[in-house]
Amino acid sequence: MNVSRGMLRSLSRQVRCMALEAAPCPKLESPVMVFGRPHLPDAHNELLPKVLSSSDGSWPAFYTSDETNIETLAETLTSPEFEKKLLEEGAVLIQTGLRSYQEFSDLIDEAGWQTRGADDFARSMGARSMTSTCVTSSVRTASDDHHLYTIEPHHEYHTCAFPNNILLFCESCPPSGGEWPVGNGREILKQLRPEVVEKFERLGARYSLFYPSVNSEEGGRYNTWEKNIMPTKDETESYLADRGYTWEWGDNNSLRYWQNFPAVRIHPKTGERVWFNQIHAHHKSFYECHPAFSSIFDTVASKNQWPVDCLYGDGTPIEQETLDHIREVVWKNCIGIHPKPGHLLICDNWLALHGRLSFNDGVRKVYAATTFYEEDDE
DSSP states (O other), X not given: OOOOHHHHHHHXXXXXXXXXXXXXXXXXXXOOBOTTOTTOTXXXXXXXXXXXXXXXXXXXEEEEOOOOOHHHHHHHHTSHHHHHHHHHHSEEEEEOOOOSHHHHHHHHHHHTOBOSOTTOOSSXXXXXXXXXXXXXXXXXXXXXXXXXXOXXXXXXXXXXXXXXXXXEEEEEOOSSSOOEEEEEHHHHHHHSOHHHHHHHHHHOEEEEEEEOOTTSGGGGSSOOHHHHXXXXXXXXXXXXXXXXXXXXXXXXXXXEEEEEEOSEEEOTTTOOEEEOXXXXXXXXXXXXXXXXXXXXXXXXXXXXXXXXXXXXXXXXXXXXXXXXXXXXXXXXXXXXXXOOTTEEEEEETTTEEEEEOOOOSSOOEEEEEEXXXXXXXX
């Protein structure tokens, strides 16, 4: 999608005239460690940047709003001008007057965004491998995972039906830690080695998930299929069959299922090629440093019971060198945002990645919603 500078200035003026005022994106107040960070997947990969980059003020786009009327804010965020701006930037951060997840949920409802895909799971963003809690019909906690764990930058992907946008709202955050790494997907695709992209385009990527049963010895470890998918085997198999997965039942009623997906796809609005996948963030190494698995690492590894894993589409393992390279490029193209109360981060899920840095102290309440294009818009 080619947008001239003059058009961008015009879009900025039109957006500003409604309910938003453009401003430089806030910088990080202090350095945020990446390389060597405890409980970060592949933390000792020497290709990783030492620290997370801070915004130079230009990306992601940042707006402030004194608007307290949810109807007016919703009208602005659903305007053609704002939608064009989001497609151009990939990610937009807004300092809003929203104070609670309920007001965030009211905004989602007022905007009329479609919050479930045509084949989406009955529970909003259900069946994700990570832990989160549904708080309204369209909003979940962003993550309930251990606060010392860093969630790598990623796209929301196959387990929540390929949403087009993800919205993250901060109700409260500790004074340090818990930053959002926001990744520029366009730059990531440009900087990945051509031979890496070509191999994944040729073979695809195979995503697998493992769930123990709630009644098994492993049921209290993390997630179970009864809680995250459906409560019965028949319902679970129907869910998996409808979505094209292959599955098998294992010892103690455990479940493993998998499917191949392309690594590079065509953006449904702009028509551009995008690196849209979860190859690194769905690899078993995503959980190898997770606090929930530290005391049972050997057991889980010997039985290959990691919650997720990713292989090439032909079933062969992804080389460590390739994973290191992907993570290098992802982290080098991320900007750190320290969320403040009222911050609303809107990402085009095909163009931008999001994540969460670990934090030590304080209360962090961040909520998430996903939206989908209407079928006739695709």
